[in-house]
Amino acid sequence: MSYTWTILGMAVITFFIKATIFILGGRVAFPPLLQQALGFVPVTVLTAIIVPMVLSPHGEGLELTWRNPQLVASIIAILVCAATRKQLLTIALALVAFFGWQFRVLQ
Template structure:
């Protein structure tokens, strides 16, 4: 039952925070420094989600070795991104590398 109240509380807080900005809209003016800082939030959140999945895919500490297909595929994606600067090509090459590496490591 405690988990239910915890989820309800998190939903209420999330709804309140989003509703305040939605209802007030343009009447809220952020300082320039805060607007600049908020521009980095999506990149920061995405990084916080992706990096642990790459460096510790099984949740048992760091797995920085050549048998980690997530790490190798992410390196392929970084190289493709730096060379081509094309998002779709980066995603496709990273996914292709990941599935190929995972196939070879499992067979």
């Protein structure tokens, strides 16, 4: 039951924050330094979500071996993205690498 209250509480807080920003609209001006800093929030949040899943996919410590398909696919994605700067190609090749590597390792 406490999970339900936690989720409902987070939903209410999120709703009020977003509603306040929506209602105030353009009447609130952030300093340029804060606007620049807020631009890095999505990248920071995605990094905080992805890195633990790549380096410790089972949650039991680091798995920095060639048998970790998440790590192999991530390295391939980084290399393809750095070489081509094409997002769709990066995603496609990383998925192919991940599933191919996972299939290969499991056999």
